[in-house]
Amino acid sequence: MALLEVRNLRIRYRTKKGEVHAVDDVSFTLERGEALGLVGESGCGKTTLALALMRLLPENAYVLGGEILFQGRNLLELSEEEMRRVRWKGIAMVFQAAMNSLNPVYRVGDQIIEAIQTHQGDAFSIEEARKKVRELFELVGLNPRRMNDYPHEYSGGMRQRAVIAMALACDPAVIIADEPTTALDVIIQDRILRRLDKIRAQLNMGVIYISHDIAVIAEVSHKVGIMYAGNLVEIGPTAEIFQNPHHPYTAGLMSAFPSIRGEKRELTTIPGEPPNLLTPPPGCRFHPRCPYATAVCREKVPPLEVFEGEHRAACWHPLNA
Amino acid sequence: MTTHPHPPTAVAAEELVRVEALKKYFPVGRGFLARRRSFVHAVDGISFDIKPKETFGLVGESGCGKTTTGKLLVKLLDPTEGQIWIRDSRRLGFVLQQDGVPVGALSVFVDEKGRPQQIAQVMGGPGAGAQAKAGAQRLRRQVKPLFTQLQRRAQALDPTDVAGIGTLDVELDGRRLSLVPISRFLEKGTPPPPAMNEREKADWQRWLEALQRLEYTDFAHISGPHLKRFRREVQMIFQDPYESLNPRMTIFDIVAEPLAVQHIGTIAERELRVAEMLEMVGLSPPESFLFRYPHELSGGQRQRVAIARAMIIHPTFVVADEPTSMLDVSIRTGIMKLMMELQQEFRISYLYITHDLAVARYMCERIAVMYLGKIVEMGPTEDVIQNPLHPYTKALISAVPIPDPTVKREPIELKGDVPSPIDPPPRCRFLDRCPLATERCQQEDHPPLEDKGGGHYVACYEV
Amino acid sequence: MATVPAPPKGSPTRHLESPWRARLRLMRRGLATNWGLFWESRIGPIGLFIILFYGLLALAHPILMATIWDPAIYDPVTGFDPDPGPAWHMEKVNQYLVPKHPAPPSAKHWLGTDPWGRDIFSQLAYSARAEFFLGVMAALITVVIGTLVAAVSAYYGGFVDTFFMRLADVVLLFPVIAFLIVLGGMFQLNMYSLALVLGLIGGFGGITIVLKSQALSIKVKPFIEAARVAGGSHLHVILTHIIPNLLPLSFLYMMFSVTSAIFSEAVLSFFGILNLQMSWGMMVRMAEISGYLTGDAITKAWWIFFPASVSITALCAAFYLVGRGLDEIVNPRLRKR
16 A cells, blocks of 8 residues: 555636636655655646645635545545644645744744644653754754754754754654755755655655756656646656656656756757646647647547556657657 | 956957956944944955856855845946946047057047947056156147048948958158057057066056056946946846836836936837837737736746846846746746847847856856855856866755756765855855865965966865 | 837838827726725725715705805804794793704704704705815825835935934824814914824824835835836936835825824814814814703704714714725735635
8 A cells, every 4th residue: 555645636726717727637656765756837736736635725725536545544535633633743744935934933943842742742741842853953954952043043954954854743654845945055955855865764754845946856756747737747767757758748848957967958948838727728738838739639638648667648649659 | 456367468358348356345233333343245356257249157056146246247236346347339449559659549439330429538658757648638639630530441441340440550740650449459468568667567557457448437436327328238137027027017118118217219119119129039929018017927928028128228238147047947948048049139248147057057158156255166167067176166066956867966065054254254265164175275365266277267275 | 229220121010009098098997907896895885985975965065055045044154044943943032032043953954953053964064075175185295295205215215214214203102182282272273274284294104104114115126126227317216116116005095094184173173273164073062162062961952963973983984994995906915815
């Protein structure tokens, strides 16, 4: 049984102008100790997906269909009370720009203690909680003696580590990291990603990395899923995806990304813009921008088909098939 | 004492922008009465040059001073020290030589075709003595006929002759003199004539620097209407496409603002110009964009508007401060390509500020790596990236993620974090984190940039 | 570069919409959108309705005076009705039949008469005009001063900023009513001078601080830097960028200023400080000085003070409600998704 399994998830937003098809028919699995990278540009639905896994969607969002199976239980069927027990202890999340979400008037250590006590309740006394915080600090690479500092006394990188510590506070089985290093400098980013990867291996956690930076995803993920306009268009082992992409969007994304290694080559652009999800285009949502689009692409939604082993793509005219 | 790579005599006509010993210090703490104040050394004495039609990259982590440098170069901030020489495209300078010895110099204003319109400045020969002054006065009296000969020569030229006027032999007071364009004069090398003593050598140096001023403007030290006019040469593209456009103005108003502020054209002419510009940046058909508001456009489209605004007055130099970092990946390349197309079309140089080395590799011909307000390495992009010499550059490059899972990267561990930029001690800024640090690095001041071959400069004692 | 080059020969001449036509079109569209939002706020239109009601009242007065009303009887200040109503309103005083004023509301006097025999409704309508004038004038002065001071303070900072902010602190600490009482004692305050004084006090006071913080948040936006890089002078930046972005907030605060002005006038008139012939505050004062406002007498001639008090409250509330309705337009974050 997979640690986390998402099946045919559909999420919509209700707005004054109509319904936004934010996530449509997304399925994937995550095993213990595995790192899944979700890549996509703004508006592709990756953050919505992450919030859905925690059942933290805003009020005007609703799940149209599908299942989220965590350790066998469908999270969508749980009551709020039961879900609260899963949140943070089962699945935890590091939000986007989290380093700005620390409360500036409380000490960093105290905020983590609060998180522990809220979710673990009476199981932890203050002393035990403090001890746990010290352990967490060591785990993420922060000096435990700085537990009693305020967030503004920390640098950006340190704050990000603190937020990661908070997410790990209740020993979750899964961590979702939404753009964990986007606002950080490259040297700090490198350190934090390596640390996070070490933690994942050490604690045998499942990690979902969400990012628009495919270089970061390439380095830390075992599996990569490419999202476009609310659909999961391709998913598979990292090496496969990068060396042998089947979906034109994936290929386009790869060749639009500059690298400091390898031959210096011409970058390509993907013409057009991502579609408006109030009225997504019929059939394959990528067809308006796809150089290989034909009539069938404009009419029918391609299903996620299996290619080699774990490698799946949703395209009527896959590349290198 | 300047620590820049070129000796002052080698001011080449090949440079569009030349930054010398640029410093920007911000005072820390308030109080009118505080005597000894601390300063943040945001930019701490940097020098570099940018050639015409070149994209020069400024890379580094946050706090290294690259954004401040960008702001200094468009005069949003005034420098604490240092000079920013920008080639004034309206001016052309000549050295007046008699038997190979310079006796004076002058500069003229030229139109778009390079034809002289008006005398700008007249200068005497090197030397501070009475003889030099007399020479200068004589030149001033005789400059009119000189100018007429110059104009006649320019008219005789083929308008497509980019090389321009060239050396001109003239007759003045019965003397045979030659007018040599300054660029040509400097190309030949300008060591002081051997017969000079120390004081005369200093005079010679000063004269050369004054000569430089004839064709360049020190952007750092002009103000008032002179500054306003000169702003047509230098523009900026900002990082945030959402915040760099006034949400209450239409696209037309936004792109036409530089024209309005510089009093160029009538409203109808401006509208035409804006429409053409919008088309050039890929917002087509322009009529459908002219009277929309920024919130109706996507991030990529907004950045194109920002680029149109920067280009509309045909600057020669554009500072781009992370123009693509807030855009999606698939949009980024479109913007980068647009910038490169416009560079060809309008013959612009860019100062491209970024923290993303991969983007710098793609866009820039030369880059400079900044750390704590100093340039630690500078040179041709491929050279610096594939063969970094400075320990910081090496660490930086080793930390960049590679979008290729088969490549194994060996990140270089750097101890510690970036130190505080407040009142840094007078030694190598990288000392506490450097794996190669020695006694010398501790004792001496921050190392100067040295050419290690092929234009690849490094500021390090141990390389 | 100094002139705009002509379009290259052979290029199709475009038919571009004239910028002025476009601006008009966009303004109309903007008004329509904002009206829609205003209407949706629900409380905004209520306030607007009340304002319109009193506006009509103010307009009606001169018409009524010119047509169906006899000025001798209905003039709000000098009128006197010798025969206000049914016979039992006459009383015998020294063998003479004398009309008993204040007379309750009747067909002849819709809101009754005051102790001096003047028609209350006429007074109400007559004062409405003055109240509007006072409120709007004071608010306009407040907002013009406040916006300019805020823009300049925020933009230049330094001494200018410190000066105006300390001035605002002083004004805020001021007991305004007491100050106005003293002022009223020294000078004769009429509607015009009162509007000016209230405008000045408001303009240099609290509104400046709020607008300045908004101006500060505008000042640090990159489009301001872009304007400077293009060669824009300080004046250009303030006029073209800062003030237009402040105006929505200024307009919003103008509504609240009207409320404050009308209320201040009411209080001052009640204390008899102002040199006004007739206003709603005066009407309440008349009730007070003729003894109908205290103790048991309060029910005897309610029509003297009740309409005026209600009107003061209603008009103040009306402008406040309009302000709240505008709030959603000015602060998009308050809008419902």
